[in-house]
Amino acid sequence: MTHLDTELKNLKTDMIEMFGLVLSQLNKSQEALINLDKDLAREVLINERRVNGFELKIDRDCENIIALFNPVAVDLRFVLATMKINSNLERIGDIAEGICQFVLNIKLEPEKELLAKTRIVEMFETGASILEDVMNAFEKEDTRLARSVFKNDEILDEININSTQAVADFIRANPERINQSLYTLSTIRKLERVGDQCKNIAEEIIFYIEAKVLKHKPRAQKQQMNDDEI
Amino acid sequence: MPKIESKNVHLHYGPFHALKGINMSIEKNTVCALIGPSGCGKSTFLRLFNRMNDLIDGVKIEGNCLIDGKDIYSKEVHIDDLRKRVGMVFQKPNPFPKTIFENVAFGLRVNGITHKTFIDERVERCLKQAALWEEVKDKLKKSAMELSGGQQQRLCIARALAIEPSVILMDEPASALDPISTSKIEELIYELKSQYTIIIVTHNMQQAGRVSDTTAFFYVGELIEFNSTKKIFTNPTDIKTQNYITGRFG
Numbered sequence: 001m002t003h004l005d006t007e008l009k010n011l012k013t014d015m016i017e018m019f020g021l022v023l024s025q026l027n028k029s030q031e032a033l034i035n036l037d038k039d040l041a042r043e044v045l046i047n048e049r050r051v052n053g054f055e056l057k058i059d060r061d062c063e064n065i066i067a068l069f070n071p072v073a074v075d076l077r078f079v080l081a082t083m084k085i086n087s088n089l090e091r092i093g094d095i096a097e098g099i100c101q102f103v104l105n106i107k108l109e110p111e112k113e114l115l116a117k118t119r120i121v122e123m124f125e126t127g128a129s130i131l132e133d134v135m136n137a138f139e140k141e142d143t144r145l146a147r148s149v150f151k152n153d154e155i156l157d158e159i160n161i162n163s164t165q166a167v168a169d170f171i172r173a174n175p176e177r178i179n180q181s182l183y184t185l186s187t188i189r190k191l192e193r194v195g196d197q198c199k200n201i202a203e204e205i206i207f208y209i210e211a212k213v214l215k216h217k218p219r220a221q222k223q224q225m226n227d228d229e230i
Numbered sequence: 231m232p233k234i235e236s237k238n239v240h241l242h243y244g245p246f247h248a249l250k251g252i253n254m255s256i257e258k259n260t261v262c263a264l265i266g267p268s269g270c271g272k273s274t275f276l277r278l279f280n281r282m283n284d285l286i287d288g289v290k291i292e293g294n295c296l297i298d299g300k301d302i303y304s305k306e307v308h309i310d311d312l313r314k315r316v317g318m319v320f321q322k323p324n325p326f327p328k329t330i331f332e333n334v335a336f337g338l339r340v341n342g343i344t345h346k347t348f349i350d351e352r353v354e355r356c357l358k359q360a361a362l363w364e365e366v367k368d369k370l371k372k373s374a375m376e377l378s379g380g381q382q383q384r385l386c387i388a389r390a391l392a393i394e395p396s397v398i399l400m401d402e403p404a405s406a407l408d409p410i411s412t413s414k415i416e417e418l419i420y421e422l423k424s425q426y427t428i429i430i431v432t433h434n435m436q437q438a439g440r441v442s443d444t445t446a447f448f449y450v451g452e453l454i455e456f457n458s459t460k461k462i463f464t465n466p467t468d469i470k471t472q473n474y475i476t477g478r479f480g
């Protein structure tokens with residue numbers, strides 16, 4: 001194994017740890033919100049500093065590899081993709097932090113009816129599952145798994161679109177819970193962004209492995225590429 | 231029409247098959263880098279185009295090597311005429327043990343030019359083109375051997391330019407130079423491209439990336455991949471190319 005191989009392997013190991021940390025932040029933010037667990041929310045805020053620190057470390061490692069080893073071809077694509085994935089993960093970390101900030105601000109436990117109607121738990125679970133898929137796709141260099149994210153993200157989009165009506169109906173029936181309803185809606189919007197970040201990550205994984213640029217391509221075309229391979 | 235072309239070129243050094251059916255086209259005013267591990271045939275391929283391989287005993291060449299559409303191995307082509315059109319710069323600077331001025335004027339004198347003003351003007355122009363004029367204009371009568379390695383190499387480039395070739399062959403022109411001289415040579419290659427077609431053999435991957443428009447990867451006498459330099463260094467088609475440029479073999 002060359003010196004560069006060792007550096008790239010270490011970078012990948014760090015990235016997988018970053019994936020794990022962010023996934024755990026997202027899962028904890030769900031638990032903190034559903035159970036109004038303020039201690040857990042505080043823990044997420046503290047861990048957010050670790051996410052930020054990790055982001056800086058990975059960025060610095062990428063910069064060093066480019067400066068010292070001048071990677072080319074697949075190695076260069078790996079480092080470039082890693083830099084972008086790193087930034088996407090940090091944003092998912094920010095989303096988990098934002099949700100926990102909200103948990104710390106509210107006084108009443110979230111209304112079960114509101115949670116059920118907006119399908120927010122399903123959204124959390126889908127978001128976490130997509131994030132886990134891109135993590136595994138990155139680790140195993142599995143572009144088929146990465147491509148599955150484009151389809152699964154549609155679930156998040158669908159819940160997000162329907163949530164506006166669900167929240168409006170809830171507010172009409174419970175005008176005294178308007179603040180909580182709006183916070184819930186804002187959380188749903190955040191979770192929809194988790195799907196977008198994961199899609200970006202999936203695109204970067206495909207770029208790194210297959211040298212194909214899927215960015216800004218229509219969804220149908222991304223799936224067409226998938227079908228071609230099957 | 232491509233400036234330089236090789237069509238199914240095979241070259242044997244006695245029993246050794248050094249080039250195996252090379253097909254390649256190089257456009258005018260571009261820089262083509264030849265890369266590959268030692269002994270892969272890239273320098274042999276380079277030397278085809280000024281017929282330097284002809285001097286080696288037991289060499290056998292098949293196929294066609296064309297410059298401006300004409301086969302340079304045909305009987306009508308006189309080797310001296312060919313070498314006026316194809317200049318060469320070698321790995322180690324090899325100035326003649328003469329003055330700086332005479333090094334550049336040498337090719338002109340050999341070709342029978344005696345007009346003093348003409349020679350003076352040509353020497354100045356070539357030294358300027360080779361980005362050396364400012365450093366040597368006050369010591370043209372001094373020995374070329376007094377120059378630094380980087381200056382000597384630029385002098386050799388000026389010497390090659392003096393006979394007004396349209397093609398310049400460079401065999402690792404910066405491998406014996408320090409980083410500052412290397413960067414000057416690379417800048418020079420970039421500038422010369424507008425007037426000349428250049429083929430450069432290099433072992434330095436970053437240099438190939440910086441100076442060339444197209445890159446050819448040779449391996450055991452075969453042309454494995456020939457493509458735009460951007461494509462070769464971001465997404466090579468052949469796994470052997472990828473393994474070589476990423477330092478995993480060779």
